[in-house]
Amino acid sequence: MRFLVMAITLLALLLGGSSAALAQKTKTKSTTEQSQTTNLDPNDPEDLDEIVAEADAAYFADNGGDPDYAYAFEMYSLAANAGDAYSMNRLALMYDRGEHVDQDFYEAFDWYMKAAEAGLPAAMSNVASMYRLGEGVGQDYDAAMEWFRKAADNDYSYALYAIGELYLGGHGVAKDATEAAAWYQRAADAGEPNGQWALALRYLYGDGVAMDSRKAGDLAYLALVNGLDIALDELKEIGSAETSPNFRRRIQELLKSDGFYNGTIDGSFGPQTMRAVEAAFGSEL
Structure with missing residues (x-):
């Protein structure tokens, strides 16, 4: 007798999402448009906003073309290295998924952690998921719960669900x-x-x-x-x-x-x- 699936893997969060870490869309930048960003200064707040916008436009392919992961990676890297938490999380996702770069959970975890420590709730939840799954870091349910609670305290709704999953499965807490x-x-x-x-x-x-x-x-x-x-x-x-x-x-x-x-x-x-x-x-x- 078959029962409906009782739980959904937290890996869903890492693979993209809505309440989960910034849903994937699609866009391509022309060479001319890309060249206009080469003089942008990531330490200038207005320029930083433009860099992030360029990265999103390339990654999410808003014009209906193919994503330009190489350009997105370049722009996210500029912004992330300037301390932009959103871009740190985006960069982590690219390492996590193996987009433009080889899949590297360890590098992904490092960038997720940087973004989480910078205060981004989505990244806090992603750090928790990495601990939960043991990807890029040793499996640690206590650490997973700690970071999910931090994300939940910052009104990140997926983390509320994820904490429920830990209680349902008895992972790091009594079932x-x-x-x-x-x-x-x-x-x-x-x-x-x-x-x-x-x-x-x-x-x-x-x-x-x-x-x-x-x-x-x-x-x-x-x-x-x-x-x-x-x-x-x-x-x-x-x-x-x-x-x-x-x-x-x-x-x-x-x-x-x-x-x-x-x-x-x-x-x-x-x-x-x-x-x-x-x-x-x-x-x-």
Whole structure:
């Protein structure tokens, strides 16, 4: 008997994200445009802003072309070495992902740590994730919890979810489903899709909270419309999962109320419901 996935790896944070470390887009700079930045001084605040903007434009490919990772790396390096925490984190991500440079978790961890110590909440969470996974540094759940708490104290919503994951798995703390659910609730209240999905599973199976299939449906639907990949994947495979008919009907009700579905509210996830699920994904209603 198959159960829905009970947790989402914290590696998702490191791979990109929204509540997770600055979502990837795409852009390419022309040689002429690039040459205009060669005289910028990263120690001048206005020039520093322009350098960071140039780096983002190259990395995120806003013009619809291909990303120019080489130019982005050059500009992020200039800004990072001038003390810009955002650019330190971006540079770390490029080492983490192996973009333009060979993948190097140790170099990534060093830059994440510099950005975290400079006060960037996303970098604090990334440092915590590296400790959690043992990438670029020895695995250390206590250090992971410490840095996740620092990020959470700075209103970084993904960290609230990640702390819940540590409690759910008993990593560095006593395993406590009730405490995990409380942190997932905080994350969900802050609009974190990972927290919404994790809390949906708690309500669906009565783990750490009283079973409530309607609340589970509400939260799962929020995660879906907020674009959480695992919510889409799991709802598309719901036919082979042990889920309450009331949960499935609630999803259909929400799909119908938002105009994605016009079929019968029967809890049967046939082709029409599946098309509605895909249409609702990432709609951010």
